[in-house]
Amino acid sequence: MxxxxxxxxxxxxxxxxxxxxxxxxxxxxxxxxxxxxxxxxxxxxxxxxxxxxxxxxIKWFNLYFMVMLHLGALYGFLTFPYFEKKATTVFSIFMICLANFGVAGGIHRLWAHRSYKAKLPLRVILMIAYLSSGQYSPLYWSRDHRVHHKFSETDADPVNAARGFWFSHVGWLTMKRHPEVVRKGKMVDVSDILADPVVQIGEKYFELWRLLFAFIIPILICVYGWNETWYYAILSQAFMRYAFSLNCTWSINSFAHLIGGHPYDKFIMPAENLVMSFFTGGEGWHNYHHTFPWDYKTSEFGNYSLNYTTILLDLFAKIGWAYDMKQPSKTLIENVIKNRGDGTHEISRKAEKAEKAH
Known part of the structure; x- marks a missing residue:
């Protein structure tokens, strides 16, 4: 052939x-x-x-695009006059946080996992925030993530960390898919996602929305908001901020699957990674998340200091825009820790001390 x-x-x-x-x-x-x-x-x-x-x-176009994007971003990080361009610097950080909220609180916790429910105004905010990240279509992302959880670290996993750091971080975007990813992906039901009118509109005009919210609007805000030059507006938003935001999300597939402890389940690869929680708005408590994927907090206690996504969702819950927030019971968490954890959790250590005392 x-x-x-x-x-x-x-x-x-x-x-x-x-x-x-x-x-x-x-x-x-x-x-x-x-x-x-x-x-x-x-x-x-x-x-x-x-x-x-x-x-x-190899998807050569994707590979060339990634190389050029990161070369442009690297040049920007090394040459950008951060203290002279304070407004653009602060705005770029805001856009990174907005994208993180859209990815973590929207496409991940709401649409992919259905860990809580959201009223229309919040769903619109979350969709716009997600589109500002410049990632791929909402349906595609949600389906891939469900496949990732169902077949984690197998050939059917789109971001299979068992294939190494490079593949799980960005290589999966530059390569054609393993046949098992395609085959298993067709078995995953996404009808609930498509039933949401917000997702339907996001899907129908996805390329337009992504171009507007991830690039055109942020660049125009810089230029017309505080007279930023076109050069620095484009460099900061289309290269630096965009590349940084992408790598934040990708790091959950790589760093948070390969580096960290396993206090909840020592038999799986996803790990607790505090650094990744800082850069992703609370998504780095990954051993917990893969053990209890329906928890809207994606961490045992919320960890507000590094989980601003949960802070925002709790604030929206207070005004009724977020509701039916799912969480596992304390008893279930304790039982799982004792039976499957690696012994590093405080509950495991207390149980071990009590056993030795007897």
Whole structure:
């Protein structure tokens, strides 16, 4: 099979359900489907083994875009006159925090996990905040995240940390997907997300909204708000702030899966990473989050000092815009810590001391 057809087959691989193989009962159609699954996986493995520069599974446009974006951002970080451009500097920090709130509080905790409910005004705010991050479509993000949780650290995980830091951080965006990601992704129900009118509008005009809220409006605010030059407005918003914001989100897939403790579940890769919580508005308590993904706080106690997303959601709850905030019971958390934790949690240490005392 020619390489281009082989890759097309991998990218367009279609299968809506797992097939249980039972020789003697399996139909010819199911047998052919199973054979195609194995052939696609084998073809993908052969591609991965090829030298980097020869690999047809690399999304070269995405790779070049990422390289140029980060080179531009690096140049900006090294040359930007921060103290002379105080208004632009402060505004850039605000935009990073806004994007973090949209990602953490909106697309992640609300739409992907349904860990709480939000009234229309808050959903609109969250959607605009998410669009300001310049990431991909709301439906695409939510579906990928559900697949990530359901098949974490397997070939079906879009950001599989078992494939290393580079892949889980940004490499997954520069490579064509593993056949299992495509296949398993079709099994994940996202009908509840599509039922939201805010998501429908966000999806229908996504490219326009992203361009407006992530780039055009922030740049215009800098230029017409305090007479920033076009050069520094574009450098700060389209390169520096955008690249920094992206890496904040990506770091949860990489750093927070590879570095940190496992006080809640020592049998999974996601870890507690305080530094990542600081940079993402409270998303770094990742061992807890993967253990209790329905908790709207994504951490055991909220940790307000490093979880401004939870602070804001609690404030919106006080005015009735956020409600039905889901949390696991204290008893459940304690039982999980004792049975599955690595012993570093305070509850585990107290239990160990009590046991030694007896």
């Amino acid at each position: 020619p390489p281009n057809e082989q890759i097309r087959d991998i990218c367009e691989f279609e299968s809506s359900q797992d097939v249980v193989v039972d020789e003697g009962k399996i139909s010819e159609e199911e047998r052919a489907k199973q054979a195609k699954i194995q052939a696609d996986i084998k073809a993908y493995e052969e591609l991965v083994a090829m030298p980097f520069y020869k690999r047809p599974d």
